[in-house]
Amino acid sequence: MLTKAGAKLLDYLLPRILPGGRTVIFTVTHSPLPTWEDTEIVAQSIATGERKLLVASGADGRYLPSGHLVYNRRGTLMAVPSTSIVSRRPAARWR
Numbered sequence: 718m719l720t721k722a723g724a725k726l727l728d729y730l731l732p733r734i735l736p737g738g739r740t741v742i743f744t745v746t747h748s749p750l751p752t753w754e755d756t757e758i759v760a761q762s763i764a765t766g767e768r769k770l771l772v773a774s775g776a777d778g779r780y781l782p783s784g785h786l787v788y789n790r791r792g793t794l795m796a797v798p799s800t801s802i803v804s805r806r807p808a809a810r811w812r
Contacts, residue, residue, distance in 0.1 A: 730777075731778075739762065739764060741761050744758055744778065754774055757770055757773045780799065786799050
């Protein structure tokens with residue numbers, strides 16, 4: 718088992734294994750009927766289970782070969798360079 722549900726985490730969705738096979742990214746929801754404020758994208762080490770928040774208020778994160786993380790926020794495709802992932806503000810918005 719890669720994850721163990723905690724009291725505040727309700728669901729893990731849309732997992733993606735990153736290149737190299739050592740890390741998985743996925744969407745976490747914090748309420749039964751989540752709003753954007755109730756979702757986040759996290760990365761988790763498969764070996765250690767250590768987690769890192771990548772994006773708050775985002776869903777469906779995907780890593781691109783260009784080194785960017787793209788994700789959905791309120792129906793808009795967003796992107797950040799994986800070397801400077803931030804938790805709240807995207808570096809670019811693609812329309």
